């Protein structure tokens with residue numbers, strides 16, 4: 001992994017902690033695409049962009065550990081959504097920021113971290129979220145780890161919606177409208193098979 005001495009430290013957090021109901025409850029990160037588990041595609045694309053990777057998973061943690069990156073499970077029980085994964089990561093890391101991304105998006109931008117970081121720096125923001133031109137992509141975000149107490153409080157109050165939490169903070173969007181296809185995510189086996197036939201977009 002390359003070094004980025006000019007930036008504050010950033011840990012990438014690959015979110016693989018969901019239930020994958022649309023995939024019949026399989027462990028989505030381990031579902032195969034083009035001969036490799038989905039998470040391997042994601043690791044390959046994010047590794048050159050950061051110094052540290054964390055995998056957030058709630059099942060099959062030994063299998064995820066094989067990739068040589070720390071694996072953390074949600075500290076809140078019962079699959080309470082991606083924010084629970086953000087929190088588990090923040091509780092674990094010592095970096096200034098986390099960059100979150102899902103395990104089911106194998107085509108993620110090659111400059112995801114750079115664009116998020118520049119948007120954050122330009123605005124002095126607490127959070128930078130990807131925007132594909134049509135909509136926000138809320139699980140692709142750069143978040144200051146100083147927000148851990150805020151996130152703990154939000155989740156303890158029973159709130160779960162990412163967008164609502166973002167709205168409580170100085171949040172900016174980073175423009176990815178030139179490469180919207182990079183946010184394609186695979187939620188069903190049919191989508192996986194269609195993707196396979198079409199080849200990798202972008």
Ligand SMILES: Nc1nc2c(ncn2[C@@H]2O[C@H](COP(=O)(O)OP(=O)(O)OP(=O)(O)O)[C@@H](O)[C@H]2O)c(=O)[nH]1
Pocket residue numbers: 015016017018019020021022023028056057074078079080081082083084085086101102103104139185187
């Ligand atoms: N840590 C954690 N991550 C989650 C949780 N729920 C969803 N995610 C992650 O959030 C990202 C986007 O969620 P979805 O694509 O809807 O994944 P999912 O919830 O597993 O799938 P569905 O049940 O089919 O909606 C994925 O990377 C999931 O792994 C959760 O309860 N905890």
Ligand SMILES: [Mg+2]
Pocket residue numbers: 102104185186187
């Ligand atoms: Mg998805």
